[in-house]
Amino acid sequence: MPAQATSKPWLDSALPAAQRVEQLLAQMTLPEKVAQLGSLWIYEIQAEDQSLSRQKLDARLAHGIGQITRLAGGSVLAPRELAEIANQIQHYAIEQTRLGIPAMVHDECCSGMLARNATIFPQIIGLAGTWMPELAQAMTEVIRTQMRAVGIHQGLAPVLDIARDPRWGRIEETFGEDPYLTSCMGVAYVRGLQGDDLRHGIVATGKHFVGYSAPEGGLNWAPAHIMPRELREVYLRPFEAAVRKAGLASMMNAYQELDGVPCACSKELLTDILRGQWGFDGIVVSDYMAINQLADYHRLARDQAEAALLTLEAGMDVELPNISCYGQPIIDAVEAGKLPVDLVDQAVRRVLAMKFRLGLFENPYVAPDKVLEVFDTPAQRSLARTIAQKSMVLLKNEDGLLPLPKGLKSIAVIGPNAASKRNLLGDYAYPAHIETLVTFKELGFSEHALPDAIHMVDNYAAMHSVLEAVQAIVSPQTEVLYAQGCDVLDPSTAGFAVAVEAARQADIALVVVGDKSGLIPDCSTGEFRDRATLGLPGVQQALVEAIQATGTPVVVVLVNGRPFALPWIAEHVPAILEAWLPGEEGAEAIADVLFGDANPGGKLPVTLLRSVGQAPLYYGHRPSGARSFLYGPYVDESNGPLFPFGFGLSYTTFALGNLRVTPAEVDSSGALSVRIDVTNTGAVAGDEVVQIYTRTDGAGVTRPVQELRAFCRVTLDPGATKTVAFSLPVAQMNYYNLEMQRVVEPATLTIMAGTSAHDIAQTATVQITGAVLQLDGDYEMFGTAVVE
Numbered sequence: 052m053p054a055q056a057t058s059k060p061w062l063d064s065a066l067p068a069a070q071r072v073e074q075l076l077a078q079m080t081l082p083e084k085v086a087q088l089g090s091l092w093i094y095e096i097q098a099e100d101q102s103l104s105r106q107k108l109d110a111r112l113a114h115g116i117g118q119i120t121r122l123a124g125g126s127v128l129a130p131r132e133l134a135e136i137a138n139q140i141q142h143y144a145i146e147q148t149r150l151g152i153p154a155m156v157h158d159e160c161c162s163g164m165l166a167r168n169a170t171i172f173p174q175i176i177g178l179a180g181t182w183m184p185e186l187a188q189a190m191t192e193v194i195r196t197q198m199r200a201v202g203i204h205q206g207l208a209p210v211l212d213i214a215r216d217p218r219w220g221r222i223e224e225t226f227g228e229d230p231y232l233t234s235c236m237g238v239a240y241v242r243g244l245q246g247d248d249l250r251h252g253i254v255a256t257g258k259h260f261v262g263y264s265a266p267e268g269g270l271n272w273a274p275a276h277i278m279p280r281e282l283r284e285v286y287l288r289p290f291e292a293a294v295r296k297a298g299l300a301s302m303m304n305a306y307q308e309l310d311g312v313p314c315a316c317s318k319e320l321l322t323d324i325l326r327g328q329w330g331f332d333g334i335v336v337s338d339y340m341a342i343n344q345l346a347d348y349h350r351l352a353r354d355q356a357e358a359a360l361l362t363l364e365a366g367m368d369v370e371l372p373n374i375s376c377y378g379q380p381i382i383d384a385v386e387a388g389k390l391p392v393d394l395v396d397q398a399v400r401r402v403l404a405m406k407f408r409l410g411l412f413e414n415p416y417v418a419p420d421k422v423l424e425v426f427d428t429p430a431q432r433s434l435a436r437t438i439a440q441k442s443m444v445l446l447k448n449e450d451g452l453l454p455l456p457k458g459l460k461s462i463a464v465i466g467p468n469a470a471s472k473r474n475l476l477g478d479y480a481y482p483a484h485i486e487t488l489v490t491f492k493e494l495g496f497s498e499h500a501l502p503d504a505i506h507m508v509d510n511y512a513a514m515h516s517v518l519e520a521v522q523a524i525v526s527p528q529t530e531v532l533y534a535q536g537c538d539v540l541d542p543s544t545a546g547f548a549v550a551v552e553a554a555r556q557a558d559i560a561l562v563v564v565g566d567k568s569g570l571i572p573d574c575s576t577g578e579f580r581d582r583a584t585l586g587l588p589g590v591q592q593a594l595v596e597a598i599q600a601t602g603t604p605v606v607v608v609l610v611n612g613r614p615f616a617l618p619w620i621a622e623h624v625p626a627i628l629e630a631w632l633p634g635e636e637g638a639e640a641i642a643d644v645l646f647g648d649a650n651p652g653g654k655l656p657v658t659l660l661r662s663v664g665q666a667p668l669y670y671g672h673r674p675s676g677a678r679s680f681l682y683g684p685y686v687d688e689s690n691g692p693l694f695p696f697g698f699g700l701s702y703t704t705f706a707l708g709n710l711r712v713t714p715a716e717v718d719s720s721g722a723l724s725v726r727i728d729v730t731n732t733g734a735v736a737g738d739e740v741v742q743i744y745t746r747t748d749g750a751g752v753t754r755p756v757q758e759l760r761a762f763c764r765v766t767l768d769p770g771a772t773k774t775v776a777f778s779l780p781v782a783q784m785n786y787y788n789l790e791m792q793r794v795v796e797p798a799t800l801t802i803m804a805g806t807s808a809h810d811i812a813q814t815a816t817v818q819i820t821g822a823v824l825q826l827d828g829d830y831e832m833f834g835t836a837v838v839e
Contacts, residue, residue, distance in 0.1 A: 059151065061412070068407040072400055075150065081392070082114045083150060084399045085381050089374035090118035090157070093125045096140070101126060103139050108147070115148045117402055119156045120372040122203060124165030124484050130201055130426045133166065134419040137202025141415040152403075153411035157336075157371070160206035160244070160253075161224055161479035162634060163190075164197045170431040170635065174477030174568070174612055175210060177442035177631030179226040179656035180699075182740045182764050184239035186438050191243030193434065195253045196425045202417045204409050205254040205301060205336075209240040211289040212259055212305075215667040217660065218269025220580035223477055223568060223612025223632060225264060227656025228669045228696060230285050231759040234292035234832065241297035249300060250410035257293050259305035259338060260320060261286050269581050269666070272306045272348070280752070280787045282309075285671075288832075291329055295829050300333040300405065304367070306341055313349045315341045316358075321366030334401050336369040337362065342376040355380040360390050368398040427513075432636055439633040439640030441738075445651040445700040446659075449625035452604060454647030454702060455559060461530040463557035464518045465550045465598060466564045467539045467591065468610040472514040474539070474567045475637040477612060478577030482511045483569040490571045513635070517563050517608065520638035524646050532557055536594045539567045539575055544590050547597050554601045561645070562598055564591040565611035568632055576612040585616035585663040592619065599623055608641060616660040621693055629655075647702065652738030652764065654699040654807070658692045670696040670808035671755040697742050697759075697807035703733030703769065707741065707812035712802050715817055717781055719795040719824035723817060725777040727804045731767035740764045741775045742805055743834065749798040751788045757808055760784075761834030774839040780831035781819060795824040 060066070061075040076084075091111055096119075098104040119140060123133050137156060145151040159165040163172045172178070172190050198206060211233060214225040226233040237257070246252035262282065266273035277286060293299040302325060305314040314320055315337060325331045345351045345358040352358035355376040362376075370377035384390035406412065445453070455462070468474045473482055515523070522531050536550035537543065554560040564587055566576040574580050575588040586592055596619070599605050606626040609615065610633070620627065628651065630641050643649040658669050665688065668677060677690055684690040709728040717723055729741055743761040747754040761777045779802075781795055788794045798819050805811035 064413050068404060071407055072403045075152070075403055076396060076399060078150060079399070081382055081385060081395070084395050085378060086114040087117040087152065087399050087402045088369055088377040088395070089116065090120045090369065090371050091116055092120045092373050093122050095373065097126070101128060103136060108143050112143060112148060115144060115150060115152045116154050117369055118205070118371065119154050121158050121165070122156050123167070123169070123201065124158045124481065125488065127167065127485070130166065130168050130422045131419050133201035134417045134422045138416045138419070141202070145415060153406060153415040155205055155406060155409070155411070156203045157205035157207060158198065158203050159208065159479050159484070160194045160198065161208045161210065162477045163480065164194050165479060165481050165484055166197070166201070167481060168426045169197050169481065170427050170435055171476055171480050172435050173439050173442050173634040173637065174223050174632035175226060176223045176612060176656060177633055178438060179232065179236055180444055180631060180653040181438060181441040182232070182654050182762055183441060184235045186441060187236050187239040188243035189434055190438060191240050193431050195244050195246055198253050199251065200417060200422045200425050203253070204411070205256060206244055207256045207258065207303065209237050209255065209257065210259070211237045211257050211293060212264035213286050213289065214264040214657065215669045216265060216269045217585055217614045217657070218582055218663065218666060219264060219266060220271060220576055220582070220613070221578050222264070222614065222657070223576055224479065228658060229656065229671065229759050230288040232656055232762070233289040237289045237293050238297045241293050241299050245298065245300060249408045250414070254300040254333070254405065254409070256301040256303050256336065257290050257299050258303035260290055260302050260314060260325070261305055262309055262314070263305035263307055266307055271579055271581055274308045277309065279791065283787055287324070292832050294325070294329045294331050296832060299331070302331065302333065302335050303338050304335070304341055306338055306344065308349060313345055313351060315367065316345060316351070316361040316365045318365040326366065334368045334405050335366055336371050337367055339372045342367070342370050356384040356389065360384065363390070363394040363398060368401045435634050436636035436640050439637045440643055440649040442631055442633065442653050443640065443644050443651045444629040444653040444655055444698070446627040446629055446694055447621060447625065448700055452626040453606065453628070453645060455606070455645055457524060457529070457646050458526045459529050459558050461532065461557045462521065462525065463532040463534070463553040463560045463603070464521055464563065465534050465536050465553060465560060466562045466594065467535060467537055468517065468565050469563040470516045470518045470533060470535065472511060472516050474565070474610060475514065475633055476568065477632040478568045478570055478574070483577070487570040515638045517638045517641050520642035521561065524642045537590050539591070540573060540589045542590055544593065547594060550594060551597050551601055554598045554603045557603055560598050560601070560603045560605045561608065562595055562605055563608045563610060564595065565609050566613060568612045582613065583663070585613070585660060587615060587617065595620060595624065606645065608645070614657045614659050616662055616693060618661045618693055650702045650735060650737040652699065652701055652740070654697050654740045655694060656696070658696045659694040661693045662688050664688060665690070668692060671758055673753050674756055695807045695809040697740070698810070699740070701737040701739065703731055703735045703737040705739040705767070705806065706730045706732050707804055707806065710804050710813035710815055712815040712817060716820050717817060718821040719781050719797070719819055720821070721781050723779040723781065723802070725779060725802055725804070726774055727813070728772055728774050729765055729767065730772040731769050734769050736766065736768045738764055738766050739806060742807065743777055743779070744803040744805070744808065744811070745784060746801040746803070747784060747786070747798050748801070750786065750796055752786065754786060757803065761836055763836035763838065765838055776837045776839055777834050779834040782824065782826060782830045783832060783834060784819070785826055785830065793826045795819065795826070797821065797823070
């Protein structure tokens, strides 16, 4: 037993965690309890030189603290410095406060740990484009290692929102439109981040719970109009999978309201469904400012005390990013008899239990000397490059224009994203957030003392642009011409003439267009950056048209977070590569694909629209959806997609055949065997993603025309054939019946095997027989695949 255990029995690690929690809770004053429910920005306890301020620590940590916000993402500290300051924070919390409770530290980790020198992976929509959950897990294993090394304990990811409206700026942070693909990728993400034991892992945070991605008009924070059955079958499913199958340890509320109830104060969501139905035993944290939002945005609560009461009653535990409602307003309300102290105790128990699970009382400190061993190593950068390569989707390749020969006489590299390193990164990459914090201070939104230190972003400096990557990969004899042409959002066409002349002089024009992702006004995608149109931002479309008019063959590379609607480009440009926001190794990965060192095999995780007026358009619609009775399409536009969900070409070709589905009749509690042969019918090795969809006919409620049930990415040499054997549990086919019970009913099931939602190679039909199967708890959510 530790020496202190006699005076502080909760330090005895041999005792059950629940007992330790109660022992500690019994010793806490009301201010000490409330302190555990709040968080402080790192800058709130820093001096101007970024060191810790003893004066601020004494003022703000007198009663302890629940969490520290953005140790890395809210500072310009390098990794070793982060570890040192994390140790100093813990030393103060343990040695200078009465009860010695360590602090949890949280930060962002959407596409990599939000920190200087941390590996910047492709943005999540690109990760989804790999259709490889194992890469999601490998990525977050790196993030876990880096975060733990510097003393961070919670990551505010993954985003599990189902995104079907590309007007919404945060679609880039999601795994796309499909609940099954999102569930698979999300579970893998959580497993990699949390690891097998939270004493060595990072608490993953599912967000945004729930429906945040379906707002009115695609506008951030706007209400979502989602019916109860759709909410459960589509939007809640990835969150449920993360809880049930990966043991998700934290949940974060969505900002918006559902039918008049903001998610931050929804007891139905945060308690009844999350804890009551799914058995969640972690902590619920507020999205930043979401509790205050009940009063100043939704106008539901009359003041901060009422906002605190509403959210605590609903099941909220921690207020992020700083102490506002969960501070003095709670203390005053409890003392006035307006807020039961039992609600405070309930949340504190959960916070303390998580700190014990993390092992913070036993191991609060980290080893600064070992930090650099796990930051942006060659192996980590190699993984970032692999993910970027695997994420890219070849949308068009007329007459085999790609891959390009490295010995071209001349190539023109044109466009606003051709020479930009910054624009290869997503909105939650460190450089983008440094810009945000600096800009917010200038706009008066923050008291943040962070210096303008964008030049200190080491990863940014170590990256290459697409132009530089092309120059490095082509032969020494190849002339590489460059012209920006225009900026991402600037309406000026003054650079067109130079760009057109460069294209005329070249054998190939490589036009790199798309987005700048971030949270500030000069960005075209990302949080707060919603759009009413879906074409290329600014005058980029006109630039592409001007280059195309020269007669030089054009390859368009899309560096973007928002899925664009580009019908003119799809019709007129011979080759299009969707590169998403590919991260710090993205330029090299783009060059690898363009010049044939890597064969693109990524698939779209979203449907690409022809026009914004089609939104939302997604493959898994009901039978009456995606058409207008009587004639079908719109008066002025097709009702079909520009490119369907799951679509993606390769430098080789594939054929699917010999579909075998057994048995022909299956009980609702059974499973189906689905086998399909896939053959590389081309001349080079490549990847194909075999996709299995189903349709249920004869159910008690209408069902989508297609639902993804399983998938497998297969690598094949030229002429090779492999069999992919899927096992599909019939329980996976469940839905909510008329009584809103989750069931599998006797029905006709059509099995579809293909390479996209529209490219179905073969189908088979089976009968689900027997009694209705009612699923009240956990069930088999995923199909499995084996390559033979």
